[in-house]
Amino acid sequence: MSNVFELEHVYKTYKNDGKEFTALKDVSLSIKEGEIFGIIGMSGAGKSTLVRTLNRLEEISEGSVKYYDKELKDLKAKELREVRHSISMIFQSFNLLNQRTVITNVEQPLRIAGVSRKERKEKAREMLKVVGLEDKENSFPARLSGGQKQRVAIARALAASPKVLLCDEATSALDPKITGEILDLLKQINEERKITIIIITHEMSVIEKICDRVAIIDDGELAEVGEVKEVFRNPQSEAAKKLVFPSNPFDPSDPDGRLIRIVFDGLEASEPFIANLVETTGQKVNILSANTRSVGGIGYGQMVLELPKNKEDQDTVVSFFKNNGLSVSEVNREHE
Amino acid sequence: MSDYIIQTIQKGILETLEMTFFASLLSYIIGLPLGVILYVTSKGRLLENRIVNLILGTIVNIMRSLPFLILLVLLIPFTRFVTGSSIGTVASIVPLTVGAIPIVARMVEASLCEVQPGIIEAANSMGASPLYIIIHFILPEATPSLLQGAAINVATVLGYSAMAGVIGGGGLGAIALQYGYYRYQKDVLWTTVALLVIMVMLIQGIGGLLAKKKRKV
Ligand SMILES: Nc1ncnc2c1ncn2[C@@H]1O[C@H](COP(=O)(O)OP(=O)(O)OP(=O)(O)O)[C@@H](O)[C@H]1O
Numbered sequence: 001m002s003n004v005f006e007l008e009h010v011y012k013t014y015k016n017d018g019k020e021f022t023a024l025k026d027v028s029l030s031i032k033e034g035e036i037f038g039i040i041g042m043s044g045a046g047k048s049t050l051v052r053t054l055n056r057l058e059e060i061s062e063g064s065v066k067y068y069d070k071e072l073k074d075l076k077a078k079e080l081r082e083v084r085h086s087i088s089m090i091f092q093s094f095n096l097l098n099q100r101t102v103i104t105n106v107e108q109p110l111r112i113a114g115v116s117r118k119e120r121k122e123k124a125r126e127m128l129k130v131v132g133l134e135d136k137e138n139s140f141p142a143r144l145s146g147g148q149k150q151r152v153a154i155a156r157a158l159a160a161s162p163k164v165l166l167c168d169e170a171t172s173a174l175d176p177k178i179t180g181e182i183l184d185l186l187k188q189i190n191e192e193r194k195i196t197i198i199i200i201t202h203e204m205s206v207i208e209k210i211c212d213r214v215a216i217i218d219d220g221e222l223a224e225v226g227e228v229k230e231v232f233r234n235p236q237s238e239a240a241k242k243l244v245f246p247s248n249p250f251d252p253s254d255p256d257g258r259l260i261r262i263v264f265d266g267l268e269a270s271e272p273f274i275a276n277l278v279e280t281t282g283q284k285v286n287i288l289s290a291n292t293r294s295v296g297g298i299g300y301g302q303m304v305l306e307l308p309k310n311k312e313d314q315d316t317v318v319s320f321f322k323n324n325g326l327s328v329s330e331v332n333r334e335h336e
Numbered sequence: 337m338s339d340y341i342i343q344t345i346q347k348g349i350l351e352t353l354e355m356t357f358f359a360s361l362l363s364y365i366i367g368l369p370l371g372v373i374l375y376v377t378s379k380g381r382l383l384e385n386r387i388v389n390l391i392l393g394t395i396v397n398i399m400r401s402l403p404f405l406i407l408l409v410l411l412i413p414f415t416r417f418v419t420g421s422s423i424g425t426v427a428s429i430v431p432l433t434v435g436a437i438p439i440v441a442r443m444v445e446a447s448l449c450e451v452q453p454g455i456i457e458a459a460n461s462m463g464a465s466p467l468y469i470i471i472h473f474i475l476p477e478a479t480p481s482l483l484q485g486a487a488i489n490v491a492t493v494l495g496y497s498a499m500a501g502v503i504g505g506g507g508l509g510a511i512a513l514q515y516g517y518y519r520y521q522k523d524v525l526w527t528t529v530a531l532l533v534i535m536v537m538l539i540q541g542i543g544g545l546l547a548k549k550k551r552k553v
């Protein structure tokens with residue numbers, strides 16, 4: 001599979017009134033055709049800056065960004081506009097034309113590309129159907145809910161039949177239920193239209209739900225890239241650990257007690273393994289934190305447990321989990 | 337009031353409307369593009385260009401800071417050159433237009449500044465050209481605000497048109513001056529004042545209504 005984007009040693013330094021700020025430091029990564037690629041990091045980490053270099057809304061200071069082997073910084077204004085027809089973008093604030101109807105909004109990219117009036121009406125209607133808003137074509141955006149506005153923005157983004165869809169915090173302004181619906185829609189678009197999707201977020205749940213691979217950006221640097229499952233199971237960088245393992249909400253009952261983390265993926269979500277533990281071994285554990293998800297009936301995530309006091313009992317519990325295909329690691333209290 | 341004065345006032349109304357209409361139209365034909373240029377060339381905008389922005393901005397500021405009465409006098413040779421005369425309704429349209437252009441330009445610029453930057457960013461990400469973005473994104477989004485500004489501008493031009501009466505322009509201003517000031521006929525003075533006030537209010541009302549009807553947010 002070929003690479004859609006290839007970033008090599010990208011630096012971005014903002015200069016304002018003599019002050020300099022380096023928002024991206026030596027970022028190198030590649031994004032494969034057809035994947036859903038997540039970019040996550042804290043606020044101000046440089047996520048938006050990074051994604052904006054992909055369609056050259058942001059000029060890089062150093063390094064190279066290639067789109068299908070085309071060096072973006074070498075493109076002339078007209079060539080860049082041509083490239084942008086195939087890279088759509090959606091935003092946290094939707095950015096729809098408020099004074100225009102829904103269908104006119106969706107038609108914009110086609111109009112820019114010079115498609116005839118009749119053809120673009122047809123295409124726009126088709127796209128509104130994809131996002132489930134065919135009955136809203138003559139409404140104005142002000143009359144729509146946030147979720148509906150983002151659907152219009154997605155329809156608009158799809159209208160020009162792009163190869164890539166960039167999403168900058170596309171679900172951050174929406175509640176969890178609507179976020180879920182929008183993510184399902186993006187997944188469907190990725191599968192049916194073979195569009196490569198790049199998603200920026202500060203929410204791990206978004207990454208978990210639909211991304212194939214994830215990049216973790218920390219203070220302008222690329223902390224980690226990998227398969228979402230891998231990063232979840234075995235985060236390498238501090239930044240990744242912080243995101244994957246949220247700090248314990250509960251204190252252990254015994255400050256010196258032994259804590260373990262169990263990480264599971266590919267486990268039947270319906271399997272009540274804590275109950276099974278109690279049933280088969282008679283041992284009880286104290287759940288200090290849990291971060292679990294079920295995707296398509298498969299559970300994955302992690303839990304921090306406090307083990308019983310007695311060493312023998314501890315071993316029974318640990319071997320029970322191991323025998324059930326869960327990975328177990330010790331939790332070092334200082335690092336939590 | 338005599339029939340003669342009533343006829344004079346009727347004629348004055350038409351002249352005032354004529355001056356206001358043409359001066360407003362002409363000042364928008366020049367002021368609107370000027371305002372767009374001021375906007376797009378300013379810092380951080382679509383076609384940032386410090387030199388163009390500085391030159392046009394300075395000219396506009398100087399023109400705007402001149403009191404209209406002074407501008408009227410200064411422009412007499414130019415008016416004569418353009419219209420062949422320096423008095424009368426048609427001649428007044430020239431200084432009125434020149435005086436309104438910088439006001440229109442700044443008002444247009446302010447309206448365009450209200451457009452959310454995100455909308456322009458979205459347009460850019462779609463690969464739209466700067467001209468396309470101005471025509472199909474910025475101007476439509478700013479239309480309600482532009483209409484509101486236009487109502488204020490037209491009312492200002494109407495007010496200025498009364499001043500043009502001082503140096504031999506026509507319209508209600510000239511009548512007020514002639515009968516109210518030189519002949520001290522208070523009824524004529526107040527009639528023309530009332531008419532001017534009503535006209536300004538009508539313009540504001542219509543402008544506001546149009547803007548409201550257009551605004552979808
Ligand atoms: N035009 C600019 N001039 C100067 N500094 C900027 C500019 N744009 C962004 N920055 C800085 O660059 C850093 C990264 O910004 P960026 O918008 O990429 O962060 P982000 O990861 O998207 O954050 P958020 O989650 O809050 O959107 C921030 O510290 C920000 O202050």
Ligand SMILES: [Mg+2]
Binds near residue numbers: 047048049169
């Ligand atoms: Mg951001």
